[in-house]
Amino acid sequence: MPSPTPSPLPESAQRLRLWLAYAATLLVFGLLLTAPQLQRYLEHGGPHPWEPFLWELSSLLCNGLLGVALYRWHVAGLGRPRLLQIGRHALGAAVYFFAHVGGMFAIRFAVYAVVGVEYHPGSAANVLSYELGKDLVAYGLFVVICHGIHLFFSSQRQALQLQRLQQELAEARFARLAEQVQPHFLFNTLNLISSVMYEDVAKADRILCQLATLLRQALDAERQGWHSLDEELTLVQPFLEIMQARFGERLQVQLDIAPDARRCRLPALLLITPLENAIKHDVAQALQNSCVSLRAWCETGPTSPDGDRLKLRVHNSGTAPQRLSREGSIGLPNLRARLQAAYGDAAALHFGAAPEGGSELLLDLPSTMTPTNDATAADR
Structure with a gap:
């Protein structure tokens, strides 16, 4: 038979590749964010060069884990009335914000306690107000990415079904x-x-x-x-x-x-x-x-x-x-x-x-x- 035309990868293989790309993207993005933080930290005479890495990577780790949950939350709401979707995302943004801040600072305080270094992030009001704007932008960006991934998987499933029917x-x-x-x-x-x-x-x-x-x-x-x-x-x-x-x-x-x-x-x-x-x-x-x-x-x-x-x-x-x-x-x-x-x-x-x-x-x-x-x- 002639060589078959390239066919879409099975969804399991696509998911594995996507997981690896997701983890690699988070790591690279975290290191890119850490570089300027580390430079400013050292310019101001910071005594612990690992601190900028902890700050940025703890935030990226929580964002990455929450992004997975957000994908499932977003997909589960598709096909529902528009107002209900908006309400779900309003609730999701609130949960995302508190989960991100809580998880991020839990990691930081745990690491500082282990190494025996004091950590003073500031008052709760300042921390929450500082993180709120960033988390709302991150949540919106994750929703867009999750929707794009969902469309990608849907197109792959349709392509596989079409190929199977044609075969x-x-x-x-x-x-x-x-x-x-x-x-x-x-x-x-x-x-x-x-x-x-x-x-x-x-x-x-x-x-x-x-x-x-x-x-x-x-x-x-x-x-x-x-x-x-x-x-x-x-x-x-x-x-x-x-x-x-x-x-x-x-x-x-x-x-x-x-x-x-x-x-x-x-x-x-x-x-x-x-x-x-x-x-x-x-x-x-x-x-x-x-x-x-x-x-x-x-x-x-x-x-x-x-x-x-x-x-x-x-x-x-x-x-x-x-x-x-x-x-x-x-x-x-x-x-x-x-x-x-x-x-x-x-x-x-x-x-x-x-x-x-x-x-x-x-x-x-x-x-x-x-x-x-x-x-x-x-x-x-």
Whole structure:
């Protein structure tokens, strides 16, 4: 499959990153506030250089913890009537102010008591009036930040939900397109072998048993969704054997599969439709012998500017392209739709006249390798 577009991080990862960014921002902001305080402190002959750090960082610590509670308080009030939200924030600002002042000075007095240094912050009235203005501004700033974080999380959740819905829709569409292949393939195959019932009952019975085995394998592959080209060939070869049993010498089959191409991943049952159409519209309607060939190879390096590519070519020796495209029923449209659902714009399909005569179908797909048996075993 093509490389998926970058998707939003899960909310848990977003929250962890946000917590780390929040803590780092508080620390940096606290140190920036401490620097001028420390300079003035030393200029005035302060005896304890750690005091400016204690003053600023104790305030930032309380603000940081209260900011977390404020986020929950703000989010819990969203969606309520505007007047009720204003009342909640008025109450929240009062609680924030007293909690900040109380917590900050509790930390400071505790530290000063431990180190045995006296602390005289001033009268309660002066302290409260000094801190009130700062805390009201801090509360308003925190409300704005909390609302922005809430909108960010909401947008991330919506993006994840949209991505999940798009993925489910793509998978459902891909499954529906894959389900079209089996009935189409089954009906056409039964039509091709039906005449054998009147010619050789034993041969017809043998072919029908092969067909039943092939359908079971195809059902398993369809459930799997994706597999290697080598696994796809395990479906293609029995199908070709059934067709050769039906048409005898009138059908000649050639397979030219490069070793590295066998490991490339592709949607299950992708090759049944083009091969079926090549046989149905060439061998089944021609009197002379016909050749259907399948070639697969990989292109890398300078020859493939879009990255590693898997190339597939289905060629039949006699049918005109206009006739095949007109008579392809759901074959080619289904194939195009499945490529679009699986690869988006990363895959290409070309159908037309082959240089050596007849018709060719070219598939150009992103090359994604499956692990080798040794590598898989090592991983385990």
